[in-house]
Each structure stands twice: as C-alpha cells, then as structure tokens.
Amino acid sequence: MSEISKETVEAHWNETLSLMKIIMLLWVVFSFVVHAFAIQLNSVVILGFPLGFYMAAQGSLIAFVVICFWNAKAQNKIDEKYGVAED
Amino acid sequence: MKEGSDFISNLGRIYGTYAGGFIGFVLVLAVLEQLGVPNKILGYLFVFLTIGVYAVIGWMSRTAQLSEYYVAGRRVPAFYNGMATGADWMSAASFISMAGGLYLQGYDGLAYVLGWTGGYVLVANLFAPYLRKFGQFTVPDFLGVRYGGHIARSGGVLVLFCASFTYVVAQVFGVGIITSRFLGISFELSVFVGLLGILVCSMLGGMRAVTWTQIAQYIILIIAYLTPVVWLSTKKYGIPIPELTYGQALQDIAALESKLGILKGHMAAFADAKGQFSWDKFNNFFALTFCLMVGTASLPHILMRYFTTPNVRDARMSVGWSIFFIFLLYFTAPAYAAFAKLEVYSNVIGQPIASLPAWVQNWQAVGGMLTIKDANGDGILQLAELVINQDIVVLSTPEIAGLPYVVSGLVAAGGLAAALSTADGLLLAIANALSHDVYYKMIDPKASTVRRLVVARALLVVVAVVAAATASTRPSGIIQMVAWAFSLAAAGLFVPVVMGIWWKKTTNVAAVTGMLVGFFICLYYLVMTRYYPAEFKALWGTDLWFGITNISAAIFGMPVGFLITWGLSHVTEAPSKEMQDFVDSIRRPKGAVAWTKDAVHE
Numbered sequence: 001m002s003e004i005s006k007e008t009v010e011a012h013w014n015e016t017l018s019l020m021k022i023i024m025l026l027w028v029v030f031s032f033v034v035h036a037f038a039i040q041l042n043s044v045v046i047l048g049f050p051l052g053f054y055m056a057a058q059g060s061l062i063a064f065v066v067i068c069f070w071n072a073k074a075q076n077k078i079d080e081k082y083g084v085a086e087d
Numbered sequence: 088m089k090e091g092s093d094f095i096s097n098l099g100r101i102y103g104t105y106a107g108g109f110i111g112f113v114l115v116l117a118v119l120e121q122l123g124v125p126n127k128i129l130g131y132l133f134v135f136l137t138i139g140v141y142a143v144i145g146w147m148s149r150t151a152q153l154s155e156y157y158v159a160g161r162r163v164p165a166f167y168n169g170m171a172t173g174a175d176w177m178s179a180a181s182f183i184s185m186a187g188g189l190y191l192q193g194y195d196g197l198a199y200v201l202g203w204t205g206g207y208v209l210v211a212n213l214f215a216p217y218l219r220k221f222g223q224f225t226v227p228d229f230l231g232v233r234y235g236g237h238i239a240r241s242g243g244v245l246v247l248f249c250a251s252f253t254y255v256v257a258q259v260f261g262v263g264i265i266t267s268r269f270l271g272i273s274f275e276l277s278v279f280v281g282l283l284g285i286l287v288c289s290m291l292g293g294m295r296a297v298t299w300t301q302i303a304q305y306i307i308l309i310i311a312y313l314t315p316v317v318w319l320s321t322k323k324y325g326i327p328i329p330e331l332t333y334g335q336a337l338q339d340i341a342a343l344e345s346k347l348g349i350l351k352g353h354m355a356a357f358a359d360a361k362g363q364f365s366w367d368k369f370n371n372f373f374a375l376t377f378c379l380m381v382g383t384a385s386l387p388h389i390l391m392r393y394f395t396t397p398n399v400r401d402a403r404m405s406v407g408w409s410i411f412f413i414f415l416l417y418f419t420a421p422a423y424a425a426f427a428k429l430e431v432y433s434n435v436i437g438q439p440i441a442s443l444p445a446w447v448q449n450w451q452a453v454g455g456m457l458t459i460k461d462a463n464g465d466g467i468l469q470l471a472e473l474v475i476n477q478d479i480v481v482l483s484t485p486e487i488a489g490l491p492y493v494v495s496g497l498v499a500a501g502g503l504a505a506a507l508s509t510a511d512g513l514l515l516a517i518a519n520a521l522s523h524d525v526y527y528k529m530i531d532p533k534a535s536t537v538r539r540l541v542v543a544r545a546l547l548v549v550v551a552v553v554a555a556a557t558a559s560t561r562p563s564g565i566i567q568m569v570a571w572a573f574s575l576a577a578a579g580l581f582v583p584v585v586m587g588i589w590w591k592k593t594t595n596v597a598a599v600t601g602m603l604v605g606f607f608i609c610l611y612y613l614v615m616t617r618y619y620p621a622e623f624k625a626l627w628g629t630d631l632w633f634g635i636t637n638i639s640a641a642i643f644g645m646p647v648g649f650l651i652t653w654g655l656s657h658v659t660e661a662p663s664k665e666m667q668d669f670v671d672s673i674r675r676p677k678g679a680v681a682w683t684k685d686a687v688h689e
Contacts, residue, residue: 004678009671016674020589023212031205031380032373038194038356039364048334053354056197057421058330061204061414068211068410072403075216084675086398 004084012082019078023071030060030067098167106306112136113310117493126492130269133496137307137503142287144300149291153536156293156543157224157519158394163298165401169408171298172392174305176203176413178254178509179261180569181420182308183502187477188566189424193353195368196424198375199566200417202573204410205376206383211406214384215393217588219402220673221680223688224394225516226387226580227524230602232669232686233587234595237529242602244520246579247387249610251513252554254386254572257565258510259285259558262503264478268453269499275559282555284503289511290544293519297511298395304504305412311501312416312423315485315494319426322488333422336429343432347470353428367634374639375570381645382573385580388509388516399676427484431473435487440468446486450479457483478565514554518547570638571613578609578644582652588674590656591667597655605648612640 034041038052046054079085094101116129150156163171181203189196221229227247231240262281267274288300313329320329323336340353350362357372359365383389392409396402435443440461450457456476459468475483482502485494522543527534534542562568583602586593615623616630616637624630635642662670665683672681682688 004675009675013674020212023208027205027208027212031201031376035201035356035372035376042354042356046334047331048336048338050337050354052356053194053197053337054334056194056201058418060201061418064204064208065407065410065414067208069404069407071208071211072400072407075403076400079676084677086400086676 008082008084012078012084015078015082016075019071019074023067026063026067030063034060095162095164098164102167102302102306105303106310109307109310113493113497116496117491120491120493126496127271129492129496130271130499133500134266134269134503137500138284138287138507140303141284141300141507144303145288145290145292145296148296148299150293150295151537151540153539155295156540157523158391159293159295159298161395162397163395163405165396165405166408167302168298168392168396168401168405170305170412171301172389172405172409173412173416174301174308174504174508175297175392175512176389176409176509177308177416177505178569179258179502179506180566181416182312182505183261183264183481184478184564184566184569185417186420186423186427187480189421190428190475190480191477193351194356194358195372197421198372199379200420202376202379203383204413204417206380207406207410207413209380209384210389210393211403211410213585213589214390215402215406216399216676217673218390218584219393219396219399220676222394224391224523225519226390226584227520228528229587230583230598231524231528232683232688233666234583234598235685236595239583239595239599239602240524240528242599242606243580243583244524246575246602246606247520248517249606250382250386250572250576250579251388251517252550253568253575254388255510255513255517255550255554256557256562257568257572258506258513259555260561260568261478261506261565262510263558264453264456265482265499265502265506268449268482269496274453274561278555278559281503281507282551284507285510285514286548286551288507289515290547293543294391294395294515297508297515300511301508304508308501308504308508309412309415311497311504312481313419314497315488315490316419316423316426318490318494319430319488320422323426323429329422329426330418333425336422336425340425340428340432343429347432347436349470353425370634371636371639374635374642378574378577378639378641378645379570381581381641382577385576385584386573387520387576387580388512391516391519392512423481423484427480427487430484430488431475432470434489436468436470436473438468439466441466443468444486444489446483449486450483453479476564510554514547514551517550518543521546521550567638571640574609574613574637574639574641574644575606577641578648579603579606581645582648586649586652588670591670592656592661593652594656594659594662596659597652600655601648601650601652604651605644607644608647609640609644612643613637 034055041052042050044051185199227240227243230243263274263278266277266280289297316329317327320332321327324332326332351358357368393402396405456479458474460472462472526542527539579602583598668681669683
C-alpha cells in the first residue's frame with residue numbers, strides 16, 4: 001500500500017463520496033419522492049396504467065436496476081482513474 | 088461436483104441443459120395429465136423430483152474445506168452469484184405471499200415491491216464491495232474486527248440470530264403450506280418433510296452446495312412464477328407479456344369494482360376502507376418501504392453472498408445481476424395480483440356456492456386458508472362471503488382460472504424452491520455465525536478444521552429442527568414474520584456496518600451502544616404491540632407510536648441507534664491510526680487489507 005500516496009487516497013475517496021451522494025439522491029427520489037405524489041400522478045393513465053400505480057409497480061424498479069449497474073461501472077472507472085483497481 | 092476451471096467455464100451449458108430438462112419434465116407431466124393421471128400423483132412428482140434434484144446437487148457439492156464450506160471457495164462468477172442471490176432473496180414471502188398482499192391491499196401492497204428492490208441500491212453503493220474486500224466469512228466478523236473484539240461480535244451475532252431465525256420460521260411455514268396442500272398430509276407433518284428438503288441441500292456442502300442449488304432453484308422459481316401469468320395474459324388479451332397487458336386488467340377491475348360497490352379501489356393510493364385519503368396509510372406506506380430497504384441492506388444471509396465472488400469488481404457487478412433477476416419476478420407480481428383479482432371478481436363472485444369447483448374444498452382443508460360463508464343464505468357467493476388468505480392467492484390462482492393442474496403443480500414447485508432456497512441461506516447464516524463467530528472465534532480458537540466443520544453441521548441441524556418446531560405452532564402470517572425480520576436487522580446492523588465503512592471516527596463504544604439500543608427499541612416495540620397491547624397502551628396512552636404498525640418497528644430503533652453512535656463517537660476516544668488505515672484499506676480494491684494487530688483473521 002505504500003506505493004499509493006496519501007493525496008491519491010484522498011482524491012479517490014472524495015470522488016467516491018460524490019458518486020455515493022448522487023446515487024443516494026436518486027435512491028431517495030425513486031423510493032420516496034415520486035410516490036409521495038402517487039394520488040396526483042394517478043390521474044394520468046397510459047395503456048390502462050394510472051401513472052402513480054405504475055411508478056410503484058414498475059417504473060421505480062427499472063430505475064433501481066439501472067442505478068445498480070451504473071453504480072458498478074462508474075465506481076470501477078473511478079478506481080481505474082486513481083490506479084487503485086484490482087490488478 | 089468437480090469445481091475446477093472446467094466446471095466454472097461450463098456453467099452456461101450445465102444450467103442451460105438443466106433448464107431445458109426441467110421444461111421437458113413439465114411437458115411430460117402435462118401429457119400425463121391429459122392421459123388421465125390423477126392430480127395427486129402429479130403433485131407428488133413435482134414435489135419429490137425437484138427436492139430430489141436439490142439433494143443430488145447438495146450431495147455432489149459436499150466438501151471438507153473451510154473456505155468451500157463458508158464462502159464457496161470465492162469463485163462464483165458475478166452473473167451466477169446474482170442468480171443465486173435472487174433465489175436466496177426471494178422467499179416464500181415474495182413468491183407465495185406478495186402477490187396475495189397486492190391482491191388484498193391494492194396500491195398499499197406495493198410498499199413490499201418497492202422496499203424489496205430499492206434496498207439493493209444501498210447494498211451496491213454502501214456495502215457489497217467493501218465487505219468483499221474485507222474478505223472474511225461473516226458479518227459479525229466485520230463488526231468484531233472494526234469495533235475491537237468480542238462484545239461487538241456478540242452483539243452482531245445476537246441481532247443476526249433474532250432476525251434470521253424469525254425469517255427462517257416464516258420459510259418453513261411456507262414449505263408446510265405447500266407440502267400439506269400438494270401431498271395431502273397434515274401441516275405439522277409437512278413442516279418436517281420440508282425440513283429434510285432444506286437439510287439435504289446445505290448440510291454436507293455448506294455455502295458451496297447452497298450456491299449451486301440456489302441457481303437451480305432460481306431457474307425453477309422464475310419459470311413457475313411467469314408461466315401462469317403469461318398464460319392468463321395470452322388467454323385474456325392475446326399478448327404473452329403480462330407486464331404490459333395488465334393495464335387493461337386494471338381497467339377491467341376498476342369497472343367491476345364500481346359494479347360490485349367496492350369503495351376502496353385497487354389502484355387508489357393511501358386510501359382507507361371508504362376510499363378517502365388517510366395520513367395513517369400514507370405514513371405506514373413510507374415507513375414500511377424504508378424499513379424493508381434498509382433491512383435488505385442489513386440481512387446477513389444476503390450480504391454473505393457477496394463474500395463468494397472472486398473479487399471486488401465482481402461483487403459490484405453481481406449486485407446489479409441480483410437486482411435484475413429479482414426484478415423479473417417483482418415487476419410481474421402486480422400483474423399476477425391483477426389477473427387473480429379479475430378472475431375472482433368475474434368468475435367466482437356471483438356463482439351458486441353449491442356449484443363451486445373442487446379447488447374450494449381442497450383449500451378449505453388446509454387449515455382455514457379459505458372460508459366461504461353464505462351469510463345471507465341465498466346460495467350465491469357474495470364478495471363479503473369469500474375470505475381468501477393472502478398466502479394462498481398465488482398457489483390457487485391457476486386452479487381458480489381453470490388452467491390445467493400441471494400449472495398448479497409447477498407453481499407449487501416454484502414456491503417450494505423459493506422457500507427452500509431462502510431457508511438454506513438463512514440457516515447457513517445462523518449456523519455459521521454460531522460455529523464461526525461464537526465457537527471458533529470466542530470459545531475455541533485452536534479448533535481444527537475437521538472439528539470446526541463438525542460443529543458447523545451439528546449446529547445447522549439443531550437450528551433447523553428448532554425452526555421447524557416453532558413453525559409447526561403457526562406463530563403468524565408469512566409476510567408479517569418476514570417484515571419483522573427486516574425491521575430487526577435494519578435496527579441492529581445497518582448503522583454499525585455502514586458507519587464502520589463510511590465514517591472512520593466511529594468508535595467501538597459508540598457503535599456497540601448504538602447497535603444494541605437501536606435493536607432493543609425495535610424489539611420492545613414489536614413484542615409489546617404484538618403480545619402486550621394492553622400494557623403498552625397503559626404505559627404510553629396510545630395503541631401505536633404515531634400510528635405506525637409494528638412491521639415497521641425499525642423506523643424508531645434505527646434513527647435512535649444512529650444518533651447515539653454519532654453522538655458518542657464525538658465524546659469517546661477516536662479510533663487508532665491503525666484502525667483508520669484498516670478502514671482505508673477496505674475502501675479501495677487494490678492491495679492487501681491492513682489488519683490491526685489484535686484483529687484475528689483467516
């Protein structure tokens with residue numbers, strides 16, 4: 001570990017923290033914020049689905065899958081950028 | 088099972104052949120049904136042949152090596168670990184009860200769908216890669232190393248035991264319902280038949296056997312779940328994509344609701360029985376969603392699956408695959424519920440009771456899961472006269488909709504796969520915590536490999552038998568027990584693990600105090616409101632704190648635990664430089680873990 005400088009460690013962690021905050025924000029939006037407006041969204045109906053119901057039954061789920069894969073990709077990129085990825 | 092690189096590189100072909108073989112098996116049974124083979128025989132074939140397959144995999148994966156037994160040799164590829172996690176995760180609650188909950192509660196039941204998927208964002212982002220880098224055997228291992236020893240480790244084991252045991256009882260209960268219905272034997276006896284099914288997979292091969300069995304179980308459970316809904320979607324609307332067509336079913340339900348005079352619509356959000364907006368429903372929906380998500384990220388049987396990947400990068404990717412495989416079932420569940428409801432509203436309600444088909448009697452025989460009372464004595468079934476338990480909606484829908492019996496058998500096999508795979512993961516988590524953390528780390532650190540494996544297996548059997556005995560007393564509904572397990576794990580484990588990774592200044596005293604206080608507040612609320620409501624009311628002057636039901640008990644325990652951990656960390660002595668270096672080392676994939684000098688590790 002001695003070959004990784006203190007500055008690199010800090011810069012790597014700061015960027016990881018920013019990514020973490022973005023992901024947590026998206027998580028809050030798709031887990032709670034959207035559904036707080038379920039009643040209002042339900043007045044929009046697409047293909048028979050009231051939008052509020054749809055978001056809780058499918059929409060947010062699709063978002064979660066995308067977020068998880070994107071998170072893995074983005075974090076790998078950060079690790080490679082600072083040379084702390086696995087050999 | 089030979090597990091050289093040969094085996095790993097051929098996984099696609101092995102499981103592809105297996106899936107094809109299973110579909111062939113179902114088709115053969117379908118032909119047999121048409122030839123007049125009785126339903127009872129078909130039920131037996133489904134139950135025993137699938138359990139037989141799991142037993143064979145379990146036997147072939149037996150092992151005498153510790154790292155194989157505890158973490159499957161750490162060479163499970165991301166994609167397959169995702170599939171195994173899917174089976175580990177989707178239990179009797181997801182498979183048997185969730186669509187039933189949606190059937191009965193409509194929109195409010197979606198808290199389960201959201202809660203049980205969104206938690207993976209937390210797992211992916213906050214936990215999995217760091218725990219993989221840490222690279223030991225169990226979650227209490229992490230607490231023990233990060234928070235300096237036996238007290239933290241014991242606290243972790245206590246929370247793990249309470250949460251996982253509650254959870255496993257629910258699974259054994261689910262196995263009991265299925266085997267009792269499809270083998271036609273008593274519920275109490277079925278529980279112990281199910282127990283054998285659980286033990287044959289896990290006892291000899293530990294995590295290695297459970298991993299390869301869970302992948303096989305995932306394949307069965309997903310085929311079983313999708314088949315009836317795809318069938319119904321095609322039959323009703325001509326398109327085999329139920330996730331798309333159930334919008335039409337929702338509209339048909341709404342039309343029937345107004346005809347039947349139902350005030351609370353299926354799609355109405357946060358509505359009380361009269362269909363009016365209710366703050367109570369609103370608060371409980373979000374409290375439950377939150378607890379299930381945080382609980383997801385705290386359940387040791389899930390977290391320990393990410394110990395089995397070859398490296399950190401694979402651990403991250405495998406969380407993505409996990410939620411993808413889980414998503415396939417979860418975004419179908421609301422469709423399943425909608426089609427089931429439509430069938431019942433249009434083909435069962437309003438029929439003469441005397442002419443109802445055989446499935447009614449069959450389900451009435453399984454301990455009060457379905458009751459029909461002709462309240463007004465007119466011989467016609469009214470909506471209010473049919474009481475259907477949420478735990479049988481999924482299992483009975485194929486029969487209600489008049490699909491061939493082979494579909495019912497398939498669904499039963501899927502439910503069994505879901506319950507068995509989760510029960511295996513949970514039992515292993517409990518037995519490993521007891522054998523590895525309590526016996527090896529605290530009681531006899533000099534124990535030999537052989538002795539450690541003997542202890543691990545003996546404990547596995549003991550815990551399994553106790554769980555079955557508890558389940559045979561029918562303590563509560565499946566989904567409720569499972570939600571309790573999530574709250575207990577969320578209140579006790581989330582804070583110490585997340586802060587241990589993400590905040591270097593978290594101290595030993597603070598973490599242990601926060602963990603225990605959070606956990607006991609949650610446990611107190613749960614036990615008091617469930618078993619001593621009168622005493623609770625006398626003390627607090629209310630039935631429930633803020634009207635929140637006890638399945639979301641972590642909403643009180645977890646924040647208090649967090650505040651205590653945060654506050655006490657400021658007034659107790661900061662962690663040593665050594666400990667901070669250790670935290671740094673698990674935050675990056677490269678390099679070795681910088682163990683502190685008192686850390687005991689493999």
